[in-house]
Amino acid sequence: MDINALELLIPLTYIPGVALLIMSTSQRYTDVNSMIHEFSKEECIVKTERVTQELRRAHLFRNSLLALYLSVAFFSLGSLVAFLVNSWGITTSTVVLEIATVIGVACIVFAVSKLAAESILTLDIIKRHTKRHEDKTDDPS
Secondary structure, three states: OOOOOOHHHHHHHHHHHHHHHHHHHHHHHHHHHHHHHHHHHOOOOOOHHHHHHHHHHHHHHHHHHHHHHHHHHHHHHHHHHHHHHHHOOOHHHHHHHHHHHHHHHHHHHHHHHHHHHHHHHHHHHHHHHHHHHHHHHHOOO
16 A cells, blocks of 8 residues: 555644644643742732632643643654655555554544633633622622
């Protein structure tokens, strides 16, 4: 089975989309880190529940970024190895390409699941903050 050189580059077409996810996730991760640093700078006692939630968000972002970086690595590595093997005349190189592509896609699915979990957590934080604000405005004292 002879493989076309362009087919070896197909996993690389995922990289621009993954790069956009990396950029947006990195920015949100930076925002969470800045918030945690602000908590640590405050002289007053910080509510541990909020700090714990922000740390959970930071972990979710870190895991997402790691998975996205791994997906880029597997897409690139799979295409590179398959291209090199194919250029040497070995036609069984599609196995390497397919395995690396599947692992890369699995990493993206993992990252997206972590980003979805972070979105749910963020909504929970917003709801709790809004509820506390409503409770304070309803308090006549």
